[in-house]
């Protein structure tokens with residue numbers, strides 16, 4: 001069974017890696033992901049300067065997944081750039097640097113600095129952080145997204161990716177695809193970020209579960225799997241020549257299989273990784289391989305994008 005993935009001009013040894021934000025804020029976490037069965041590594045979205053993030057509690061687990069309003073706590077761009085300078089690219093696992101500047105200028109500044117460093121690390125600009133009070137998700141503003149992508153193309157000479165929020169309407173899939181297809185060096189999109197601004201209520205305490213935004217936070221886990229799969233499948237159809245990274249609701253080989261069937265090139269693990277740790281990657285990969293074996297598939301291309309309709 002071959003779980004390897006060839007994209008972005010390289011072949012990575014498997015198809016699973018971490019969702020940005022999970023197990024990737026500190027260098028020891030990043031190195032633990034790289035040392036695991038994960039096939040790639042992506043860093044916590046960076047802002048130009050380090051941030052404490054929102055007040056705690058800001059993460060809560062439920063039986064069906066998670067809610068978070070972390071508020072972009074991160075060590076600041078220089079920390080992740082330094083890690084990227086020292087990263088062992090020879091390990092065959094690509095390093096992605098997630099960027100989520102507080103302003104377009106901050107994103108451009110980070111991209112220009114990264115370009116000047118001339119590293120193999122691939123930038124992924126986050127268009128979808130739902131948890132910075134007062135900051136709407138860029139990916140829901142088509143004018144701002146157009147302006148940002150045009151600016152990214154000027155600031156960054158190579159291939160890049162974007163992290164998209166979930167969309168829920170065919171008109172929005174079409175509008176976003178029309179924008180994204182104007183950018184040939186936009187090589188891939190990661191679908192989806194958390195479903196923003198959900199509210200989890202604790203019946204016993206009659207209270208919300210997280211402090212920021214009076215309890216509103218991004219949903220992950222089982223809650224988001226159908227929405228994630230829909231976004232993967234719709235953008236797989238609408239973005240010919242671009243890759244889709246699937247993210248949302250992956251906790252076993254079965255959900256990873258679903259994402260790839262829907263068209264995902266590679267698959268990220270967030271909520272499940274938060275709770276199980278990097279051992280999750282070997283488990284999920286083994287489950288995916290067993291599922292493929294039971295179906296007579298030998299490699300991911302045997303079934304990628306072949307979700308049947310009725």
Ligand SMILES: C=Cc1c(C(=O)O)[nH]c(=O)[nH]c1=O
Pocket residue numbers: 021045068069070071072073100126128129130131132193194218
């Ligand atoms: C980058 C901020 C994000 C955060 C956060 O730091 O609150 N949480 C998410 O679920 N998605 C994000 O994109």
